[in-house]
Amino acid sequence: MHRLHGRWRGTCSEGPSILSVAEPGPECGAGGSGSSGSGSNQVTGDSALHAAVDTGISNAKSKLSNQQCANLLSSLTTTSPQAGGTSLQSIMNQRGWTNPSTYLSSGIGFYTGQTHTDSSGTAPCSYGSRYAWTQPSFPQVWICDKFKELTGTPGWAGVYTIHELLHTLGLPEGGQGQYTHQQITDLVNNACGH
Numbered sequence: 637m638h639r640l641h642g643r644w645r646g647t648c649s650e651g652p653s654i655l656s657v658a659e660p661g662p663e664c665g666a667g668g669s670g671s672s673g674s675g676s677n678q679v680t681g682d683s684a685l686h687a688a689v690d691t692g693i694s695n696a697k698s699k700l701s702n703q704q705c706a707n708l709l710s711s712l713t714t715t716s717p718q719a720g721g722t723s724l725q726s727i728m729n730q731r732g733w734t735n736p737s738t739y740l741s742s743g744i745g746f747y748t749g750q751t752h753t754d755s756s757g758t759a760p761c762s763y764g765s766r767y768a769w770t771q772p773s774f775p776q777v778w779i780c781d782k783f784k785e786l787t788g789t790p791g792w793a794g795v796y797t798i799h800e801l802l803h804t805l806g807l808p809e810g811g812q813g814q815y816t817h818q819q820i821t822d823l824v825n826n827a828c829g830h
């Protein structure tokens with residue numbers, strides 16, 4: 637996919653090297669920078685979508701209370717499946733959280749994302765195939781309207797919520813030598829169930 641220059645609309649992205657930076661900038665919300673009100677479900681304007689996100693968060697927290705599921709954070713790294721990265725657990729710890737469920741409810745913000753553009757200036761939700769998306773290593777999850785389809789399958793809402801949680805801690809996707817979107821979903825489903 638081509639990339640336009642500097643079109644990330646937040647002020648968080650400084651390029652690939654940001655993957656090694658644990659602390660987000662002030663506009664990135666939660667993460668120990670002293671900001672408040674940026675954690676958890678910030679989806680507005682669509683009560684059904686907001687409710688679907690609540691369902692996903694709630695289910696994911698239940699899954700993460702299972703050690704086999706929580707262990708995903710120690711087994712996956714910022715370069716998985718390639719060697720040399722930092723474990724997602726370490727990244728989470730650096731941001732000030734030790735418990736994945738607490739991180740999920742306090743360290744990540746979930747936002748209305750249908751028209752939000754990524755660093756290439758396109759809106760990933762507009763392709764219609766994604767439930768949500770993230771810019772790896774940043775604590776925002778952008779929720780697509782399609783996420784509402786998961787309302788009737790809370791277990792899958794939880795799987796996709798954990799999938800995005802892993803990205804917020806730096807798990808990459810889709811590049812050469814990286815996991816695909818489906819592979820990450822499979823990893824979560826295998827460890828956490830649905």
Ligand SMILES: [Zn+2]
Pocket residue numbers: 799803809817820
């Ligand atoms: Zn993904």
